[in-house]
Amino acid sequence: MRFTAKIRPKCSECPIRHRAVCARCDDGELAMLEGIKAYRSFAAGDPILRRGDPLTYVASVVHGVATLNKTMEDGRTQMVGMLFPSDFIGRPGRGEIDFDVVAVTDVTLCCFQRKPFERLIATTPHIAQRLLEMSLDELDAARDWMVLLGRKTAREKIATFVHMLVRRQSVVGSLGDGAPLILPLTRDEIASYIGLTLETVSRQLNAMKKEGILRFTDRRRFEIADLTALHIATGDDEEGAPAYC
Amino acid sequence: MRFTAKIRPKCSECPIRHRAVCARCDDGELAMLEGIKAYRSFAAGDPILRRGDPLTYVASVVHGVATLNKTMEDGRTQMVGMLFPSDFIGRPGRGEIDFDVVAVTDVTLCCFQRKPFERLIATTPHIAQRLLEMSLDELDAARDWMVLLGRKTAREKIATFVHMLVRRQSVVGSLGDGAPLILPLTRDEIASYIGLTLETVSRQLNAMKKEGILRFTDRRRFEIADLTALHIATGDDEEGAPAYC
DNA sequence: CGCCGGTTTGACATACTTCAAGAGAAGTGG
DNA sequence: CCACTTCTCTTGAAGTATGTCAAACCGGCG
Numbered sequence: 001m002r003f004t005a006k007i008r009p010k011c012s013e014c015p016i017r018h019r020a021v022c023a024r025c026d027d028g029e030l031a032m033l034e035g036i037k038a039y040r041s042f043a044a045g046d047p048i049l050r051r052g053d054p055l056t057y058v059a060s061v062v063h064g065v066a067t068l069n070k071t072m073e074d075g076r077t078q079m080v081g082m083l084f085p086s087d088f089i090g091r092p093g094r095g096e097i098d099f100d101v102v103a104v105t106d107v108t109l110c111c112f113q114r115k116p117f118e119r120l121i122a123t124t125p126h127i128a129q130r131l132l133e134m135s136l137d138e139l140d141a142a143r144d145w146m147v148l149l150g151r152k153t154a155r156e157k158i159a160t161f162v163h164m165l166v167r168r169q170s171v172v173g174s175l176g177d178g179a180p181l182i183l184p185l186t187r188d189e190i191a192s193y194i195g196l197t198l199e200t201v202s203r204q205l206n207a208m209k210k211e212g213i214l215r216f217t218d219r220r221r222f223e224i225a226d227l228t229a230l231h232i233a234t235g236d237d238e239e240g241a242p243a244y245c
Numbered sequence: 246m247r248f249t250a251k252i253r254p255k256c257s258e259c260p261i262r263h264r265a266v267c268a269r270c271d272d273g274e275l276a277m278l279e280g281i282k283a284y285r286s287f288a289a290g291d292p293i294l295r296r297g298d299p300l301t302y303v304a305s306v307v308h309g310v311a312t313l314n315k316t317m318e319d320g321r322t323q324m325v326g327m328l329f330p331s332d333f334i335g336r337p338g339r340g341e342i343d344f345d346v347v348a349v350t351d352v353t354l355c356c357f358q359r360k361p362f363e364r365l366i367a368t369t370p371h372i373a374q375r376l377l378e379m380s381l382d383e384l385d386a387a388r389d390w391m392v393l394l395g396r397k398t399a400r401e402k403i404a405t406f407v408h409m410l411v412r413r414q415s416v417v418g419s420l421g422d423g424a425p426l427i428l429p430l431t432r433d434e435i436a437s438y439i440g441l442t443l444e445t446v447s448r449q450l451n452a453m454k455k456e457g458i459l460r461f462t463d464r465r466r467f468e469i470a471d472l473t474a475l476h477i478a479t480g481d482d483e484e485g486a487p488a489y490c
Numbered sequence: 491c492g493c494c495g496g497t498t499t500g501a502c503a504t505a506c507t508t509c510a511a512g513a514g515a516a517g518t519g520g
Numbered sequence: 521c522c523a524c525t526t527c528t529c530t531t532g533a534a535g536t537a538t539g540t541c542a543a544a545c546c547g548g549c550g
Contacts (some may be wrong), residue, residue: 031261070392073482078395080388092379099388108250121374128373129366136336142387144327149316149394150323150440154506188531195395197507202530219515221531237318399538432497442539447498464497464547491550498545508535518525 007039014110019086020060021134024126026096032124036116042066042103049089049101058090059113065184067098069192081138084168087109088134092118093143112234129232152235158204160235162214166224180221208233252284264331265305266379269371277369287311287348294334294346302356303335309352310429312343314437319487324438326383329413333379337363349429393442397480402439403449404478407459411469425466428486453478 011017011030022033042048047056048066061083068081080099083089088102092114102195112120121128148160152234162181169181183190187198188204194201208214213229224230254276256262267278284307287293293311306328313326325344334346337359357365366373386431393405407426414426428435432443432450439446453459459476460487461467469475 025424043433056350068388072387072392072396072479072480078392080391093381122370125367125370125373127375128370132340132373132380134340134376135377135384137385138386140343142384142391143315145391146325146387146394147317147323149391151317151321171482176402186527198529199508199531200506202528208528235319245298431495443497443539444499445538448538451498493550494525494548496546496548500543501541503538504536504542505539506535506537509533511530511532513528513530515528516526518523520521520523 008037009039010034014062015090016060016062016086016110016149020110020125021130022060023086026123026126028125029120029124032120033112036112036199038111040109041170042104042109044103044107046103047100047108048103048107049097051098051100052096055090055094055096055134056114058092058100058114058117059109059111060086061087061089062108064103065104066101066103066107067185067189067193069098069102069225070098077192078195080142080188082193088131089124090114092121092131104189134150137149154196154200154204155207155233156235157196158201159192159213159230160196160236162224163207163230163234163236166227166230180217180223183220183222246251253282254284259307261305261307261331261355265355266333266372266375267305269375270369272373274365274369274371277365278357279367280467281357283305283356285354285356287354288354289322289348289350291348291352292345293348293352293354294342296345297341300325300335300339300359302319303333303337303360303362304354304356305355306330306332306334307355310351311346311348311352311455312430312434312438316345322437323440324434326387327438333376335359336392337366337371337376349434399441399445399449400482402441402476403446403453404458404475405481406435406439407453407469408475408479408481411472411475425462425468428465428467430485 004214010065011022011034014020017023018090022030025033039061042064048194062085064085064088067079068083069077069079071077073101085103091097131242148157152160165181165183185193187201191198191201208230209216211229213224213233214222215225256267256279259265262268270278285304287309296316307330309330311328311334312324312326313480314322314324316322328346334354336342366376373466393402397405410426410428432446435441436443436446450459454461454477456474458469458471458478459467460470
């Protein structure tokens with residue numbers, strides 16, 4: 001169940017201070033943000049925003065992982081984004097979003113009321129610029145994902161997905177060196193992200209285990225036994241440094 | 246072959262004046278833009294920008310249609326965007342792009358040198374805001390496309406593609422009422438856009454012809470004989486007004 | 491006229507889905 | 521602490537939508 005804690009930690013001690021929308025803000029601007037921000041927490045599985053809901057606030061992910069999901073009339077679903085700490089939720093200039101946002105782990109958000117935030121964007125270019133930059137990064141990532149969805153084989157999809165997890169989880173620094181990686185998603189959710197069924201995901205994951213590319217300690221925890229082989233399996237070229245990172 | 250015409254038509258008479266990046270600019274800002282802009286033309290089939298090329302300019306599409314293409318090492322390709330008049334090419338803040346931009350019809354661009362344009366963005370919020378808005382729209386469209394690539398059947402993909410063409414071509418006003426729609430792409434290019442093979446595209450298109458949904462006057466020209474049926478065939482819900490428009 | 495790119499059409503192959511059953515974990519309550 | 525349920529995951533067998541390969545067609549253009 002959702003609970004709202006009216007907590008406002010100091011921005012200066014924020015773990016995502018240098019990566020989020022506020023990355024470029026100076027002290028004065030941070031002070032303005034601190035005035036309109038409020039933390040909110042969600043338990044794993046909770047909906048954060050529902051499609052069509054009036055969008056009263058925008059937010060940065062501070063802790064945890066959230067997903068963006070689209071559902072067709074007949075129930076088919078496609079995940080269209082995965083949000084890690086420092087990622088931004090919401091779109092200034094529009095009153096609603098047309099996908100669901102769900103917390104897949106426990107999540108903490110740093111929320112800003114949309115209206116005052118929009119005013120800030122109009123007046124402080126540092127925020128607007130950073131938001132533009134983040135949006136363009138997301139667009140790049142979305143385009144890489146389109147290649148995955150449209151052209152990659154099941155095996156390449158899985159490999160790419162795992163590879164992205166490695167990059168993102170290590171960038172965020174949520175794990176020590178050599179510590180096992182965590183699958184924040186169920187097989188079903190992974191399937192939804194990469195456009196497959198959960199059975200195919202399960203089979204491919206086990207195949208990569210048998211081949212010695214992945215080593216599972218648990219259904220949700222694993223290590224990369226052979227990063228080179230994993231990278232080759234993605235089908236991406238040499239140093240193409242995909243945008244989802 | 247590419248030819249560069251050093252022509253600078255007045256912004257005030259520009260057909261995309263109210264939809265492009267410059268939509269919100271006042272007269273003074275337009276004057277600044279006019280100072281750094283230059284038209285360029287490309288013939289159908291010409292490359293506009295190549296992956297990895299240094300990005301010396303950014304641009305708005307004035308006439309014609311261009312596509313964004315990604316290619317994997319082994320030659321598989323996926324189209325990741327289609328640019329119509331008023332759409333923007335290029336990304337401020339980055340020196341290169343990681344896809345190819347190709348003119349699929351004759352194309353006219355309104356180009357701005359990247360560096361001066363970036364300076365303008367930093368100083369004139371009207372441009373930055375409009376660019377942010379356009380990027381977010383593109384992101385929405387990309388997400389709708391991810392649903393198409395990941396979850397739709399061949400038939401739904403074709404229907405969705407045609408439906409998008411109807412919307413975009415009529416918005417741009419490049420055709421009168423009842424005039425036949427134009428397929429700017431070959432079967433192969435369509436296939437690349439929706440993640441299929443050209444054979445499947447051909448079969449589905451002909452199936453919709455036989456069913457009386459589409460009426461071809463030519464291999465590249467056709468009319469929508471039954472818009473309702475077309476819409477139903479997309480698999481999208483009632484009034485979900487997809488973002489690609 | 492004869493080539494040539496784009497397109498259609500057919501026959502066949504297959505990667506992935508679908509359907510179905512069962513095995514592990516993980517929690518719940520007695 | 522042990523049934524019992526529930527959820528996730530695995531594994532198998534069978535079906536199918538779409539891809540692959542190949543040949544023929546068609547309209548345009550030199």
